[in-house]
Amino acid sequence: MTAEDRTLEVPPSKPAQTSVPVHPLLAERWSPRALDPETTVTDEQFxxxxxxxxxAPSWGNTQPARYIAARRGEPTFDRIHGTLSRGNKGWTSSAAALAIGVTRVVDEDGEPMPYGEYGLALATENLVLQAVAEGLCAHQMAGFDRDAARAEFGIPAEFEPMVAIAVGGLGSLAGMPERLQEKELRPRTRLPLSELVFTDSWGTPRF
Known part of the structure; x- marks a missing residue:
């Protein structure tokens, strides 16, 4: 490892800078791309x-979330990897596990499923926070080919693939393109609460 590489190591932690303390699972969650190709996920962790x-909660306990998932070394891992965008393929081969999150969009009566995407989002956030609790990290991706995933895995018409997820251990910046290195080192930021939570009328900050 060169001196330059040592100065560009991924921070072991990028805790959120919050206005008041929040639970460590929330504060420590972030979405690295620099994953360790040696990290594995045990049966129990997976x-x-x-x-x-x-x-996760869901509207009327309809439980719309479904997943296609595999660990590195399994054939399904490679099949999921094949549906990812070119940019995401470059770093996700080091993930310990990959998944595609799918939501039900039509109910058993043929009617649109209310809040299906919301239900998948809640379930996937639970998954991500469990990864943090296991000492792992997770990165959610919109960059995958939904049609390819549908064809590859025979996803029925009443379900819609919505998100791809990589789970693994924090790795090194060595060998990553400079643009991705910059993203890994960039501080985490969010809009202030004053722009997100209102009272009395729209735009009047509560905090």
Whole structure:
């Protein structure tokens, strides 16, 4: 490792700079791309990710979230990887596991499923936070080919693939393109609460 590489190591933690303390699982969650190709996910850890997703709230307990998932070294991992965008393929091969989150969009009566995307989002956030609790990290991606995923895995018409997820351990910036290195080192930022939470009337900050 060169001296330059040592100065560009991924921060072991990028805690959120919050106005008041929040739970460490929330403060420590971030979405690195620099993943360790040696990290593996145990059977119990892998199951726990989706057990956490299973217990997410959903509208009317309809539970619209479904996943296609595999660990590195399994054939399905490579099939999921093949549906990712070119930019995401470059770093996700080092993930310990990959998944595609799918939501039900039509109910058993053929009617549109209310809040299906919302339900998948809640379930996937549970999955991500469970990954943090396991000492892992997770990165959610919009950059994948939905049609390719549907064809590759025979996803029925009443379901819609919505998100791809990489889970793994924090790795090194070595070998990553400069543009991705910059993203890994960039401080985490969010809009202030004054722009997000209102009272009395729209635009009047509550905090």
């Amino acid at each position: 199951t726990a990710l989706f057990e956490a997703a299973r217990w």
